[in-house]
Amino acid sequence: xxxxxxxxxxxxxxxxxLKNLDLTIExxxxxxxxxxxxxxxxxxxxxINRLVEPTSGSIVLNGTELTSLRGGKLRAxxxxxxxxxxxxxxxxxLTVMENVQSGRLGYISSWAAIMRRYPKKDIRRAYELxxxxxxxxxxxxxxxxxxxxxxxxxxxxxxxxxDPEILLADxxxxxxxxxxxxxxxxxxxxxxxxxxxxxxxxxxxxxxxKEYTDRIVGMRYGRIIFDDVPSKLDRDAMDRIxxxxxxxxxxxxxxxxx
Amino acid sequence: MSRHPDTWSRPxxxxxxxxxxxxxxGAAIYVVWVVTTIPIxxxxxxxxxxxxxxxxxxxxxxxxxxxxxxIDGFLESIRIALLATAGGVLLSVPxxxxxxxxxxxxxxxxxxxxxxxxxxxxxxxxxxxxxxxxVGFGPFAGVLTLVVYSIGFVxxxxxxxxxxxxxxxxxxxxxxxxxxxxxxxxxxxPQIMPRQIGLTIYQLDSNLRASxxxxxxxxxxxxxxxxxxxxxxxxxxxxxxxxxxxxVILVSEAVSGYIRKRVG
Numbered sequence: 001x002x003x004x005x006x007x008x009x010x011x012x013x014x015x016x017x018l019k020n021l022d023l024t025i026e027x028x029x030x031x032x033x034x035x036x037x038x039x040x041x042x043x044x045x046x047x048i049n050r051l052v053e054p055t056s057g058s059i060v061l062n063g064t065e066l067t068s069l070r071g072g073k074l075r076a077x078x079x080x081x082x083x084x085x086x087x088x089x090x091x092x093x094l095t096v097m098e099n100v101q102s103g104r105l106g107y108i109s110s111w112a113a114i115m116r117r118y119p120k121k122d123i124r125r126a127y128e129l130x131x132x133x134x135x136x137x138x139x140x141x142x143x144x145x146x147x148x149x150x151x152x153x154x155x156x157x158x159x160x161x162x163d164p165e166i167l168l169a170d171x172x173x174x175x176x177x178x179x180x181x182x183x184x185x186x187x188x189x190x191x192x193x194x195x196x197x198x199x200x201x202x203x204x205x206x207x208x209x210k211e212y213t214d215r216i217v218g219m220r221y222g223r224i225i226f227d228d229v230p231s232k233l234d235r236d237a238m239d240r241i242x243x244x245x246x247x248x249x250x251x252x253x254x255x256x257x258x
Numbered sequence: 259m260s261r262h263p264d265t266w267s268r269p270x271x272x273x274x275x276x277x278x279x280x281x282x283x284g285a286a287i288y289v290v291w292v293v294t295t296i297p298i299x300x301x302x303x304x305x306x307x308x309x310x311x312x313x314x315x316x317x318x319x320x321x322x323x324x325x326x327x328x329i330d331g332f333l334e335s336i337r338i339a340l341l342a343t344a345g346g347v348l349l350s351v352p353x354x355x356x357x358x359x360x361x362x363x364x365x366x367x368x369x370x371x372x373x374x375x376x377x378x379x380x381x382x383x384x385x386x387x388x389x390x391x392x393v394g395f396g397p398f399a400g401v402l403t404l405v406v407y408s409i410g411f412v413x414x415x416x417x418x419x420x421x422x423x424x425x426x427x428x429x430x431x432x433x434x435x436x437x438x439x440x441x442x443x444x445x446x447x448p449q450i451m452p453r454q455i456g457l458t459i460y461q462l463d464s465n466l467r468a469s470x471x472x473x474x475x476x477x478x479x480x481x482x483x484x485x486x487x488x489x490x491x492x493x494x495x496x497x498x499x500x501x502x503x504x505x506v507i508l509v510s511e512a513v514s515g516y517i518r519k520r521v522g
Contacts, residue, residue, distance in 0.1 A: 049433050078435035089426035093448040102444050106435025113440045155430075162434055 001026050002048070002166055002198065007057035009043050016055070017043045019222040025166070030192050030199045032209035035219035036242050041202040044219070045168045048200075049081045050074060062165055079106035082159030084188075086171035088151040090158075092144040096135060099143050099154050100126045103161030122161070129157045133187060149180035156187065160195070167192070169201040173208065181205065185212040206238070313493050320501060321494035328499055331473075331483035332506065338400040338479050339465040345401070346408020346465075347458050353409060354416035361420060361446070370417070377410035386472035397478030404465045404472070411464070412457050419453045420446070456518045463507075463514040470503050 002025040009018040017040045025031055033041045046052035048059055050066060059066045061081070069077050082103070090099050101118050108119065118126075130136040133153040138146060143154060152172060159167055169188060173181035185201075189212045192199045203209050209216055210230040218226030218233070218241040226237050272278040322328070356362050356370025385406050389399040423446060431441040473481015480503060487496040 051429060051433060075435040075437060078433060081433070083430070083433040085426060085430060087426050089424075089430035091427050091430075091444055091448050092424075093451070094444070098444070102431060102436070103434050105431060105437070105440040105444060108440075110437055110439035110443070113436075114443045158430070158434070 001060075001062060002200075003058075003060045004044075004048075005058045005060075007044070007047060007059065008055045009040070009047055009052060010055045017222050018047070018054075021057070021222070021224060023217065023224060023227075025198050025200060028192055028196045028198050029215055030189050030201065030213045031215045031217060032201045032203050032213040033217045033219060034203060034206055034209055034241060038221070039219040040222045041219055042170055045083075045170050045200065045202055048166075048168060049078050049083060051083075075106055079162050080165045082162045082164035082167040084152070084155050084159050084167065084169040084172045086174045088148075088155045088175070090143040090151055090154055093142060095140050095142055096130070096146070096154055097123075097126060097139045100130065100157050100161055103158040106162065126157070126161060129160055132191075133157055147180075148176050149183060152176060152180075152184050153187070156184070156191070160191065164197065167197055167199045169199065171202050171204065174204060182208065182212075188212070206233070316491070316493035317497035319494065320498040321492070322498050324495060325498075327483055328480075328495075328502060331480040331499070332502065334397055335466065335469040335473065335479035335481070338397050338404065338469045338477075339462060342401045342404030342408060342465050342469075343458065343462040346405045347412055347454075347461065349405065350409050350412035350416060351454075353413040354420060357413060357417040358420035360423070360425065370413075374410060374414050374417070377406050378414065382407045382468050382472050383475055386475045386477040390476040395476040395478070395482075400469055400472050400477035400479055400481075403477055404468055407468055408461050408465060412461050415457055416450065416454060419450050423449045452521055455521045459514045459517050459521075463510045466510050467507055 002023075004021060004023040007018050007021040007023075008016050010016040021040075021044065023044075033044065035041050043052055047054045048061075048066065050069070054067050057067065061077070064077055066074075066077055091102065094102075098116070101113075101116075101122060104118065104122050105113055108122075112118070127136055127139070130139065133156060135146075135150055135153045135157070138150065138154075143151065146154065152175075155172075167188070172188065173184050176184060185208050188199055188201065191197065201209075201213060210233065213230065216226065216228065216230050216233050217224055218237065220241055226233065226241055270278060272281060353370055353373050356366050357374055358370075359367055362370060382403055386399060386403040389402045393399050393402065427445040427449065428441060431445045436444065469477075469479045470481045470484070473479040473483070474485045476482065476485075480499060484496060484499045484503075487493075487499060
């Protein structure tokens, strides 16, 4: 279970990007976060694995308070949080197998990693997962030879190699064509079910959010203003989430603060 | 309907016309002043031409009689260049990381940049003179000189490459909980490796050339052989050495160019 309480993120003393945000993800649900650019979706996701430092508040994953962790303990916690990126973030010049195994870097020594001496069970697991998503025949291919959809499959397998307790996906389909995009969303939903894994997906495509996820969280300038099952996301809710601009919201809060 | 102009000229480089013309005029006056005040003694030029004629007269035909000396000098130059490249590149990698703004904390960054600036500020000949004074004549001074020379170039270029890397790959490793060295070897080295190999080969080629120059001030290698030949008025031997230097540099440049193209 992931429990976020009173989370605030403020960059360099400016207006907060996340404003006293509360969110709880239970069980193995697939949750999508929607909202216009600048609403704080990406910042929220990155606060969870501390790629972004939260300013204040609490994030607890299965009993571990993440916000106060440092050094080795932070790395150990990050191992349990898989992440899939918009730009895939694969190491272009390494093979698919090396990219997939890079999900295990938190578990093996740097020396073993540098010498490519991966544990047998990791190699077996990698083939298993690659076969599951249909990229096993690419094991020895360099990542920069793959198409977008294939790359994101590598990205998903890399995250799953971490043996995560939760999967974060930051606009995983934004760099893909519509058909591939649906395949990846379907894959994320199916894998969540198979691996009993909660998945948190930032997404711009509302139709996909409705079709592939169990719950939709709507953000607007640092706050959650909608949180319900997809069928409840009507015209009115959409308008509240997407109308106006972050700039207009900023001026609003400026007035409210006075 | 509004009327639109039908002429257009590019905005001048310096917008203010007074400043613009003052700059042009100032530059012109300075050039005239330089040309009129530098002493050009035509008699000395004439004497020089005559002396050059004598040197070239004595240089033909080139003499390969003492080829053993020539070969020894060259082998030493190659050894100097190889050793200096290995040492220089090895030192350049950590210095480049120190001098890359996106991976080094600010104080380390300044230190790294300072090392590079110092290594770059002096011509190898000046560095060689200092090292010859410090450790005495011979190839060791040459190696030290070219190590400094290599750092100045390789570390600077490599630091620039590190600053251009895709940080997304680093972010992915951090998100997976990878420790420092694993991140370095998985997310950063693969991105900079082609440039690193290219720079190393280029530097080897460049060090071979520079080793001939620094040898003249006493830092060993073929340069020392050449300086000795001149000192003893063996112009024919000196010409032979020069021809071989040019040939070797042509070959090394062709080889290094070929390899760099294949790696890139």
